[in-house]
Amino acid sequence: MWISDNWKEYELFDCGGGERLECWNGVWLVRPDPQAIWERSAPDHPRWASPDGRYLRSKSGGGEWQRFSMPERWTLSYGSLRFHIRPMNFKHTGLFPEQAVNWDWAGEQIRSAGRPVRVLNLFAYTGGATISAAAHGAGVCHVDAARGMVALGRENAALSGLADRPIRWIVDDCMKFIEREARRGSRYDAIIMDPPSYGRGPSGEVWHIEDALEGLVMSACALLSDDPLFVLVNSYSTGLSPWSAGYILQSCAERRYGGVTECGELGIPVTASGLCLPAGNAARWSRR
Numbered sequence: 001m002w003i004s005d006n007w008k009e010y011e012l013f014d015c016g017g018g019e020r021l022e023c024w025n026g027v028w029l030v031r032p033d034p035q036a037i038w039e040r041s042a043p044d045h046p047r048w049a050s051p052d053g054r055y056l057r058s059k060s061g062g063g064e065w066q067r068f069s070m071p072e073r074w075t076l077s078y079g080s081l082r083f084h085i086r087p088m089n090f091k092h093t094g095l096f097p098e099q100a101v102n103w104d105w106a107g108e109q110i111r112s113a114g115r116p117v118r119v120l121n122l123f124a125y126t127g128g129a130t131i132s133a134a135a136h137g138a139g140v141c142h143v144d145a146a147r148g149m150v151a152l153g154r155e156n157a158a159l160s161g162l163a164d165r166p167i168r169w170i171v172d173d174c175m176k177f178i179e180r181e182a183r184r185g186s187r188y189d190a191i192i193m194d195p196p197s198y199g200r201g202p203s204g205e206v207w208h209i210e211d212a213l214e215g216l217v218m219s220a221c222a223l224l225s226d227d228p229l230f231v232l233v234n235s236y237s238t239g240l241s242p243w244s245a246g247y248i249l250q251s252c253a254e255r256r257y258g259g260v261t262e263c264g265e266l267g268i269p270v271t272a273s274g275l276c277l278p279a280g281n282a283a284r285w286s287r288r
C-alpha cells in the first residue's frame, strides 16, 4: 500500500462503522466511508459525538452537510503547498489527502529529471497534483470539465505562492482536449489522470471507466514526448483492480519506452488503530 503519511495538518484519527473521523487543520469532520466496515478503535472519543461538521447520507441517495462549528472555508498545508478546504457535494472537502503519496512520487520524478518537464494533468479537480508538480519545477496543463473546480485550482496555486508558475488552466472535456492537442502536435513528458468511475461526456454520452479507460490512456499516451518520464493513473473505482490500469500502461508506455509499471492501493494511516484505511488505487509507469 502507498501511504500518505507526511501530513502535519491533516489527521485521520479513527474510522469504523462506515464513517471516518478526521481533523483538517483543527476542524473535526465525520464523513461516510464505505471501506471502513470494521469497529471503531476509539468510539468514545468526544469528537465522534460532537464534530465541527458531519456529512449525513440520505436513504434516497446523496446526502448533506450538518454544520455545527465548521467554518465556510479554511486552509490546510502540505509542506509548502496550501489548499482551501470547504464542504462540497458528495461529502467532499476539495482535497483528497490520500493523493499526497502520488504528488510526492510525481514530484520526485520531476525533480530528478534535471530538465524542463511538461506535465498534463487530466480530471485535475482542485489542483493538488498540478500545484505539487509546479512546485517541483514542472510546467503543467491542468484540465477539468468543471469551471468551478478549475477556479479553485487557480486559487490554490495562488495560496501556495505559485500564481506566476507556468500553469495552463483549461476548462474542457478531457477526451476532446486530448484529440485537440494531438492535432496541434502538443507533447508532454508526463501525464497524471484521475478519471471518474461513471459520468457523462459533453454530448451526454455515458462514461463507464471499465469501457473507456483503455481508449483514454492510449490517446493520452500518444501525446508523450520522445523522452517521457511517467504516466500516473489514479482511480476510485472499487470494481477496477489497479492492475487493470497497470496492464494498459504496460502496453501503452512500458512496451514502447521501457521502464517499469507498478500498481497498488493508496492508504491513509489511522491514528487510533495504527491501521491504514484503503482509499483508492493507482497504476504508475516510469522510465527510470
Ligand SMILES: C[S@@+](CC[C@H](N)C(=O)[O-])C[C@H]1O[C@@H](n2cnc3c(N)ncnc32)[C@H](O)[C@@H]1O
Binding pocket: 094, 095, 096, 099, 122, 123, 124, 125, 126, 127, 128, 129, 143, 144, 145, 146, 149, 172, 173, 174, 175, 193, 194, 195, 196, 199, 200, 201, 202, 236
Ligand atoms: C475524482 S475527481 C479528481 C481528483 C483529483 N485528481 C485530486 O487529486 O484531487 C474527478 C474530476 O474529474 C472531472 N471530470 C469528470 N468528467 C470529466 C470529463 N469528461 N472531462 C474533464 N473533467 C472531467 C470532475 O469535474 C472532477 O473534478
